[in-house]
Amino acid sequence: MFGQRVSIFVREQVAMMKxxxxxxxxxxxxxxxxxxxxxxxATWAKWLRLIVKKVMLPTTLNVYSGxxxxxxLSVKKHAGFLRTNxxxxxxxxxxxxxxxxxxxxxxxxxxxxDPMGQEIGQMKGDWKGWDYAASLHGQPAGIVTKxxxxxxxxxxxxxxxxxxxxxxxxxxxxxxxxxxxxxxxxKERQG
Numbered sequence: 099m100f101g102q103r104v105s106i107f108v109r110e111q112v113a114m115m116k117x118x119x120x121x122x123x124x125x126x127x128x129x130x131x132x133x134x135x136x137x138x139x140a141t142w143a144k145w146l147r148l149i150v151k152k153v154m155l156p157t158t159l160n161v162y163s164g165x166x167x168x169x170x171l172s173v174k175k176h177a178g179f180l181r182t183n184x185x186x187x188x189x190x191x192x193x194x195x196x197x198x199x200x201x202x203x204x205x206x207x208x209x210x211x212d213p214m215g216q217e218i219g220q221m222k223g224d225w226k227g228w229d230y231a232a233s234l235h236g237q238p239a240g241i242v243t244k245x246x247x248x249x250x251x252x253x254x255x256x257x258x259x260x261x262x263x264x265x266x267x268x269x270x271x272x273x274x275x276x277x278x279x280x281x282x283x284x285k286e287r288q289g
Contacts, residue, residue: 099123099133099163099170102267106132107245108260108277117144121278123161126261133163133170135278153286154179159278171271173278182283184208186275194272197221197279206284208276210234221276227284232276240264240273242280258285 100106107124121135139147139157146155156177160169170189175182184197195218196211205223210232212218219234221242230242245259262277264270 099161100267100270103270104265104267105261105263106270106274108135108262108274108281110258110281117147119159119282121281123274133161135159135161137282151286153182153283157282159282161274171275173275173282175279175282178283184275184279184283186272186279188271194275197276199283206230206280208279208283210272210276221280223280223284230276230280232273234269238265239269242273242277244285 105126107126109122109124111120111122118139119137122131123133123135124130125132136159137157138160139155143155143157154177157175159173159175161171163170168189172187174185174187176184178199181201182199186194186197188194193213196213196215197208198211200207200209203222204225205227207220207222209217210219210221219232219239221230221232223230228244232239232241241263243261245261258281260277260281262270262273264273
């Protein structure tokens with residue numbers, strides 16, 4: 099699914115009264131479906147979402163390519179109150195990076211840590227929280243841009259759209275993980 103791509107479009111599916119999120123992954127140019135992301139929390143956490151804000155509960159977002167039943171990438175979000183910790187894991191179970199939300203940031207921000215917990219970069223949102231820039235080892239790694247979905251969709255749903263662009267193809271899986279982290283930590287409004 100990733101190959102030599104440097105960009106991917108993420109479109110959250112619209113659904114009423116949903117306990118789990120689903121996202122379509124599209125080619126930005128052709129709009130061809132490349133895969134899907136499914137929010138797959140533990141059963142207890144899924145039902146607890148009825149009374150506790152979803153952003154406070156743990157979940158796993160699994161990225162699937164085509165009809166492959168095994169995820170090619172996962173974003174594991176731990177329970178959090180003030181700070182949220184996440185891990186971006188490849189299809190073989192290797193941690194690509196750990197993420198830690200910053201306590202104080204205007205548009206949202208994450209510290210990017212290597213598997214051993216050493217800081218290797220960060221991702222920062224602009225003041226309105228629509229554009230995020232990631233850097234690794236002091237160099238630009240890519241951007242995540244929230245796309246306008248139209249007035250009715252923005253006002254009445256929680257479904258967001260993102261364009262993910264990386265500097266290099268090998269960084270796209272991590273940037274996709276960062277885009278999903280932004281959505282589950284900073285963009286979820288419902289309980």
